[in-house]
Amino acid sequence: xxxxxxxxxxxxxxxxxxxxxxxxxxxxxxxxxxxxxxxxxxxxxxxxxxxxxxxxxxxxxxxxxxxxxxxxxxxxxxxxxxxxxxxxxxxxxxxxxxxxxxxxxxxxxxxxxxxxxxxxxxxxxxxxxxxxxxxxxxxxxxxxxxxxxxxxxxxxxxxxxxxxxxxxxxxxxxxxxxxxxxxxxxxxxxxxxxxxxxxxxxxxxxxxxxxxxxxxxxxxxxxxxxxxxxxxxxxxxxxxxxxxxxxxxxxxxxxxxxxxxxxxxxxxxxxxxxxxxxxxxxxxxxx
Amino acid sequence: xxxxxxxxxxxxxxxxxxxxxxxxxxxxxxxxxxxxxxxxxxxxxxxxxxxxxxxxxxxxxxxxxxxxxxxxxxxxxxxxxxxxxxxxxxxxxxxxxxxxxxxxxxxxxxxxxxxxxxxxxxxxxxxxxxxxxxxxxxxxxxxxxxxxxxxxxxxxxxxxxxxxxxxxxxxxxxxxxxxxxxxxxxxxxxxxxxxxxxxxxxxxxxxxxxxxxxxxxxxxxxxxxxxxxxxxxxxxxxxxxxxxxxxxxxxxxxxxxxxxxxxxxxxxxxxxxxxxxxxxxxxxxxxxxxxxxxxxxxxxxxxxxxxxxxxxxxxxxxxxxxxxxxxxxxxxxxxxxxxxxxxxxxxxxxxxxxxxxxxxxxxxxxxxxxxxxxxxxxxxxxxxxxxxxxxxxxxxxxxxxxxxxxxxxxxxxxxxxxxxxxxxxxxxxxxxxxxxxxxxxxxxxxxxxxxxxxxxxxxxxxxxxxxxxxxxxxxxxxxxxxxxxxxxxxxxxxxxxxxxxxxxxxxxxxxxxxxxxxxxxxxxxxxxxxxxxxxxxxxxxxxxxxxxxxxxxxxxxxxxxxxxxxxxxxxxxxxxxxxxxxxxxxxxxxxxxxxxxxxxxxxxxx
Numbered sequence: 001x002x003x004x005x006x007x008x009x010x011x012x013x014x015x016x017x018x019x020x021x022x023x024x025x026x027x028x029x030x031x032x033x034x035x036x037x038x039x040x041x042x043x044x045x046x047x048x049x050x051x052x053x054x055x056x057x058x059x060x061x062x063x064x065x066x067x068x069x070x071x072x073x074x075x076x077x078x079x080x081x082x083x084x085x086x087x088x089x090x091x092x093x094x095x096x097x098x099x100x101x102x103x104x105x106x107x108x109x110x111x112x113x114x115x116x117x118x119x120x121x122x123x124x125x126x127x128x129x130x131x132x133x134x135x136x137x138x139x140x141x142x143x144x145x146x147x148x149x150x151x152x153x154x155x156x157x158x159x160x161x162x163x164x165x166x167x168x169x170x171x172x173x174x175x176x177x178x179x180x181x182x183x184x185x186x187x188x189x190x191x192x193x194x195x196x197x198x199x200x201x202x203x204x205x206x207x208x209x210x211x212x213x214x215x216x217x218x219x220x221x222x223x224x225x226x227x228x229x230x231x232x233x234x235x236x237x238x239x240x241x242x243x244x245x246x247x248x249x250x251x252x253x254x255x256x257x258x259x260x261x262x263x264x265x266x267x268x269x270x271x272x273x274x275x276x277x278x279x280x281x282x283x284x285x286x287x
Numbered sequence: 288x289x290x291x292x293x294x295x296x297x298x299x300x301x302x303x304x305x306x307x308x309x310x311x312x313x314x315x316x317x318x319x320x321x322x323x324x325x326x327x328x329x330x331x332x333x334x335x336x337x338x339x340x341x342x343x344x345x346x347x348x349x350x351x352x353x354x355x356x357x358x359x360x361x362x363x364x365x366x367x368x369x370x371x372x373x374x375x376x377x378x379x380x381x382x383x384x385x386x387x388x389x390x391x392x393x394x395x396x397x398x399x400x401x402x403x404x405x406x407x408x409x410x411x412x413x414x415x416x417x418x419x420x421x422x423x424x425x426x427x428x429x430x431x432x433x434x435x436x437x438x439x440x441x442x443x444x445x446x447x448x449x450x451x452x453x454x455x456x457x458x459x460x461x462x463x464x465x466x467x468x469x470x471x472x473x474x475x476x477x478x479x480x481x482x483x484x485x486x487x488x489x490x491x492x493x494x495x496x497x498x499x500x501x502x503x504x505x506x507x508x509x510x511x512x513x514x515x516x517x518x519x520x521x522x523x524x525x526x527x528x529x530x531x532x533x534x535x536x537x538x539x540x541x542x543x544x545x546x547x548x549x550x551x552x553x554x555x556x557x558x559x560x561x562x563x564x565x566x567x568x569x570x571x572x573x574x575x576x577x578x579x580x581x582x583x584x585x586x587x588x589x590x591x592x593x594x595x596x597x598x599x600x601x602x603x604x605x606x607x608x609x610x611x612x613x614x615x616x617x618x619x620x621x622x623x624x625x626x627x628x629x630x631x632x633x634x635x636x637x638x639x640x641x642x643x644x645x646x647x648x649x650x651x652x653x654x655x656x657x658x659x660x661x662x663x664x665x666x667x668x669x670x671x672x673x674x675x676x677x678x679x680x681x682x683x684x685x686x687x688x689x690x691x692x693x694x695x696x697x698x699x700x701x702x703x704x705x706x707x708x709x710x711x712x713x714x715x716x717x718x719x720x721x722x723x724x725x726x727x728x729x730x731x732x733x734x735x736x737x738x739x740x741x742x743x744x745x746x747x748x749x750x751x752x753x754x755x756x757x758x759x760x761x762x763x764x765x766x767x768x769x770x771x772x773x774x775x776x777x778x779x780x781x782x783x784x785x786x787x788x789x790x791x792x793x794x795x796x797x798x799x800x801x802x803x804x805x806x807x808x809x810x811x812x813x814x815x816x817x818x819x820x821x822x823x824x825x826x827x828x829x830x831x832x833x834x835x836x837x838x839x840x841x842x843x844x845x846x847x848x849x850x851x852x853x854x855x856x857x858x859x860x861x862x863x864x865x866x867x868x869x870x871x872x873x874x875x876x877x878x879x880x881x882x883x884x885x886x887x888x889x890x891x892x893x
Contacts, residue, residue, distance in 0.1 A: 032404055034536070083587045089404065090350065091586055094543045097536050098583040105575030221415055221532070228408050261420030268412035275401055275409060 003132040004254045005247055010138040012246020013145040014204055018216075018223035019230065019238035020148055021196035027156075027233045028165045028189040030089055035076065035096040037220035038103035039194045040201030043069035044118070044211055045111050047202050051119055058121035066198045072103070073194025077187050085186075107213035115212045118205040137207035144199060149239050152192075156235065165189060222249070225267045231280045240282060244270075297468065301461025305454040312450030324449035326565050328456055328521045333561025334554040335460045335517055337541050338467055339510035344539070345547035346476060347503035348483025349398055350407040353414025354538045357508055359422055359530030360387050361515020366434035366525045367427075376439040376520065380459075383516040384509040391508020395501045414535050422527040433526030436519035456517055463510055466753055467550060470506075473752035473759055474738075474745040474766075479503055480548075481728050481739055487690055488726045490710035491719075492806070493743035497709075502749060544585055549594020556593050623776045624800055624831045625838045626769075628807045639701040641666050641717075641810045641842045642687070647696030649682050656682045658866035659696065664810060669836055669843040671857035671874065673850075675887050678863040680846045681723065684812055687844075688720050689713045701809060715743050719808025723815050725795050726803075729788040733779065733798055736787055737770035738763075740802035773801050792819045804835065810842050817849045829855040850878065862886065 018036070025033040047065025050056045056064070080095050122136035134142075156162040165185050168175040176182060197216075204219060205211040226245045230237025248270070249263050256262050274282065308327070311319040336358055343349050351357075364386050365379035390413075397409045422428050439446045439455055446452045470476045478499045481489035490496050519525045541560050545553030564574070589595065642664040649657040657679040664670045672680050685691040687698055689710035697706045705713050720726070727736045746762040774780050777797060787795060796816060803811055816832075817825040829852045835841045836856075847853050853860060854874045861871040864886040870877060877883055 030404070032407065080583055080587055084590070087586075087590050090344070091543060091590060093404070093407075094540055095583055095586050097540060098579045098586065100579075101536075102576060102579035102583070105572070105579060108575060109572050217532070221411070224408060224411065228405075232405070259420075261416065261418075261423055264412075264419040265416040268416035271412045272397055272409055275405055276397055 004250050006129060006132045006134070008247035008250030009243050010134055010142060010246070011250060012226075012243035013138075013142045013239075014200060014207070014242070015219065015222045015226045015245050016239035016242020017141065017145040017148060017196065017203070018200040018219055019226035019242050020145075020152060020235060021193040021200065022220075022223055022227045023230070023233060023235060023238045024152065024193045024196065025189060026227070027235075028169050028185070029081075029092070030169065031092045031096065032224070033096050033193060034093065034220070035099035035103070036193060036197040036223075037201075037216035038100040038107075038214065039069050039072050040197035040204075041211065041213060041216045042072065042103045042107060043194075043198030044201040044205045044215075045107055045116070045213075048116055048118060048205075048211075049111075058119065062202050065202055066195055069194045069198030069201075070191050073190040073192075074187055076194075077190035081186060081190065082183065104214050111213065113213060115210040117210050118202075118208075120206060135207065137203065141203045141207060144203060145239065145242075148196060148199070149235060152235050161185070161188070221264075222267070225271055228271050229274055229282055231282065237282060244282070295465075297461060297465050301458060301464075305457040305461070308450040308453040308457075309448070312448060319450070321449045324453050325521075326562055328449060328453050329565070330558040330562035331453065331456045331460050332514065332518050332521055333541070333557040335456070335463060336511065336514035337538055337545065337553050337557035338463055338550065339507045339514065340538050341542050341545070341547070341550065341553040342467060342470075342479075342510070343503055343507040344542055345549070345553070346471065346483065347479040347500065349395075349500065349503060349507075350404070350539075351394075351410040351507065352407050352532075352535050352539065353394070353410040353412075353417070354511060355530040355532065355534035356414040356417035357387050357391065357511035358515035358518055358534070359417060359525065359527075360390055360508075361512030361517075362436060362519030362522075362525035362529070363422065363428050363434055364512065365516035365519045366429075366436040369439075369520075370435045370437050376437075376516075380513055380516050383512040387508035387510075387512025387515070388505040389508070391504040391511075392501055394508075395504030398500050398504065399497050411532070411535075414532060418527060418531055422530060428525070428527070431527065433524050436516075436523055436525055438523070439520055452521065456521070459513065459517060463513070464550070464554075466510075469755040469759075470753060471550075473747075473755070473763065474742050475499075475502070475749050475752040477728075477731070477735060477739040478742060478749075480731060480735075484728045484730070485726070487710070488722065488728065490690070491688060491714060491722075491726055492740055492802075493711050493714035495709075495711045499749075540582055544582060544592050546592025546594025546596075549592065549597065551597055552592055552594030624797075624804060624835050626773050626776055626801060626804050628839065639666075640664070640699070641701060642844065643699040644683070644687060645697045645699065647683065647686050647693045647698065649679070649686055649691055650694040656866055657686065657693075660863065660866070660868050661696075662861050662868065662871070664842060664844050665859070666842050667836065667840045668858045669832060669845055669856045671853045671860035672844060672846045672863065673848070673853060673860060673877075674863035674869070677865075678886075679866040680863055681814060683863070684720065684814055684846060688718050688812060714806070714808075717809030718812065719803040719806050719810070720812035721799050721803050721814055721816060723818060725792075725799050727787050727795065727799050730786055732784050732786055733782045733790070734767075734770050734774070734784065736798060737773055737802055737805060738766050740805045741766045741769065744806065769805065773805060777801055793824055796820070800831075804839075804841070808841075810844060813843060813845045813847075815846055815848060817847060817852050820849075822849075822851070825849050825852050826855075828852065832856050854878070 021036050022033055025031055043065040046068045047062045050061035050064045051058055076099050081092065084092055084095060124136065126133055126135040127139055156166060164175055164180045168182060168185050172182065201216055204216065222245050226241035227238050229241035229244055245267065248266060252263050252266055308324055312324060340351060340354050343351055361383040364383035365376065368374050368379035368382050369376045394410055394413050398406050401409065423430055428434055438452065446455055478489060478494040481492065481494055482496060482499055486496050541557045542553050545556035640663060644660060644662045646659045646661055647657055648655065648659055660683055674680055682691060686693045689708060693706065697704055700713065700716050700718060703716065705716060728739060731739065745766060747759045751759055774783055782790060787798065800816065817828055820828065832843065833856055836843065845857065857874050859871060860874045860877045862869040862877055862883050869882060869886055870880055
């Protein structure tokens with residue numbers, strides 16, 4: 001049982017990381033960002049290309065992928081989000097769907113549909129806790145998730161810029177009056193969520209070993225489940241939600257492996273239950 | 288009237304479009320063969336599948352990201368009924384509709400508590416659970432192998448030719464189109480549109496918000512499942528991989544590109560998406576890049592979608608509308624609000640106190656916004672409710688009209704305790720109200736708003752509205768007549784087909800007052816009716832209100848900051864401050880009261 005839970009926590013950390021990016025955008029703009037998965041997998045392909053074809057060091061290649069993701073996020077904000085700033089949220093949600101489809105199309109065209117192997121920068125077999133062995137990729141995921149969560153919590157609580165992003169979600173005019181440029185806030189939001197998506201994508205590809213276009217779609221849906229469980233606007237909540245999702249998935253698929261789709265169904269039931277009885281999520285604030 | 292003899296355009300179009308393919312197919316005209324017919328089948332099926340989603344999102348303002356699941360429910364239902372059990376395909380359609388409606392009701396229940404994107408996540412989860420679990424259950428759906436859906440059969444005739452199948456699909460599409468169109472022309476459609484804009488406004492006009500939400504979901508589920516059945520019959524197979532999240536997303540994209548609310552726009556966009564993939568295979572994967580790019584370009588450059596384009600082509604949206612701010616006062620002073628009352632309304636209520644508020648307390652968390660407030664509104668009088676900003680006046684209004692549940696105290700309407708009644712019930716019992724920020728639907732026309740206002744007077748049920756029986760026609764004509772009379776009384780005939788948003792603020796306010804009066808409420812609550820008006824317009828408004836009181840005997844409770852209006856109209860004034868009732872009495876006495884002056888201007892330093 002313990003090993004199943006530990007494996008679940010390790011997997012859940014990644015969902016939490018992915019959910020963090022979704023929550024960043026939702027917190028600031030009230031948009032569900034369906035493009036994040038494809039931005040992440042596009043970045044993963046770029047990193048793979050830099051590492052394997054260009055023979056760059058692993059970290060440099062990964063950084064290149066993250067940079068490209070950041071650029072994609074900025075471009076999307078500039079070309080699509082900003083012109084639609086007054087449009088209904090649903091229009092913007094559909095725009096993110098469009099962006100995701102576009103990137104998926106590009107991935108298929110450039111790299112094809114077949115799986116690619118993500119080279120690992122690690123040697124050794126990782127850390128052994130009792131009967132469970134956590135491979136290096138999992139440990140990396142845990143570490144990155146912890147750092148990202150701490151950094152974003154600090155950012156939103158302690159920096160003027162972070163507070164301004166939260167304020168802009170409530171009252172655009174008020175923020176404008178403080179002299180902070182709204183377009184900087186918006187650009188930063190999309191940049192950071194793309195970067196988070198890219199890091200999550202690369203780490204997930206690393207722990208899975210292989211990846212293909214749209215490989216993050218399933219993770220994105222679990223990420224949304226994690227975000228909802230966490231209350232959609234809470235950064236620590238996204239992490240806790242991710243871990244809950246990860247552990248649930250591990251337990252369900254360990255003990256009831258024969259029932260196809262049970263994980264998704266349990267997730268759906270959990271989402272409905274949380275939204276109905278605790279709409280602010282497990283960790284969301286009550287006021 | 289010629290309407291009785293004229294065949295509706297939709298019926299004519301359906302018959303022609305259904306008759307053409309079998310004839311063309313058999314005659315071999317223009318090389319019209321099996322393949323072309325099959326492609327058209329896909330196109331019409333997509334259009335059929337997009338209409339219900341447009342109904343849900345575009346009309347009722349509820350979101351579904353689980354559309355594919357409902358299509359799947361339909362396909363599997365038909366597969367089991369017509370395929371496994373060998374029963375008629377029409378029975379398959381009926382069962383599909385029933386199962387779809389039931390599933391949608393289950394999904395709709397969270398919608399009673401959730402709004403917007405939260406609801407979207409629930410539907411997303413539902414779609415996922417259906418695709419990954421239910422559709423894979425071997426006993427129910429045949430598991431990974433899938434379930435065969437045979438071609439429809441009428442007696443001994445099997446619709447094996449694609450052109451014949453196309454005819455069947457076109458007929459079904461025509462019927463759904465007509466149903467959708469009927470719906471939008473009745474109180475149900477207006478109720479949906481009001482829901483989308485503002486649930487409180489809808490409830491204030493007597494729309495049963497929870498019921499209408501569930502109704503929208505049930506219709507959506509039933510019609511989507513029918514489209515899914517048709518899809519199954521076209522493909523010949525229902526399998527789990529067909530009904531994935533991607534398909535759900537595709538249909539949301541289609542509805543937006545087609546233009547929310549626009550039936551022709553959405554149907555055209557869906558037809559296009561259904562047909563084109565089979566024509567553009569020569570693009571060798573580039574279409575996966577070009578299509579989303581076009582989608583995003585359309586959203587950014589043309590947010591109204593195809594529907595807007597169609598509207599512009601027909602010159603509907605470009606029509607110049609006069610909203611002369613300067614004419615405001617001239618107009619608002621010549622118009623009359625003494626509107627004809629509906630037959631049999633308002634008589635039985637005489638002799639009771641219209642409205643009594645007893646010791647009402649409203650608490651939000653630790654904040655007490657209304658603190659044991661009591662007031663009585665006398666019949667045929669205008670009663671004022673004044674007080675500084677934040678005194679709790681609007682919250683008290685909300686407690687009276689049912690949008691806020693009092694922590695303590697009772698609200699009595701004509702002697703009946705309505706404290707526990709939801710807003711639409713109170714509207715039916717005779718509370719009419721206006722809102723500070725105009726309680727109307729901004730993207731409906733002025734006439735449509737006046738029809739919406741008469742929601743509870745329509746005289747037919749929500750289910751009847753679907754089929755547009757003569758009773759519905761008669762009810763609608765009566766409502767329309769009164770809307771026309773109202774426009775005439777207001778001298779607003781030229782705005783009849785203008786969207787409300789095109790009117791100036793003052794004009795919107797007059798329409799709102801007229802709409803509230805149209806329901807012949809026992810008590811009319813007015814929340815700052817003169818907000819945003821010039822002093823002269825406010826003076827005209829005062830005269831108009833007195834006229835309404837004297838000629839119609841209308842009882843009014845008025846929140847107002849503009850004191851001259853209060854002094855001119857009210858017989859009694861209640862003053863609130865910091866949630867409490869400070870004092871009440873004749874307007875002149877109250878305004879001279881030192882404690883009232885202190886509440887507004889602050890204590891004089893002794």
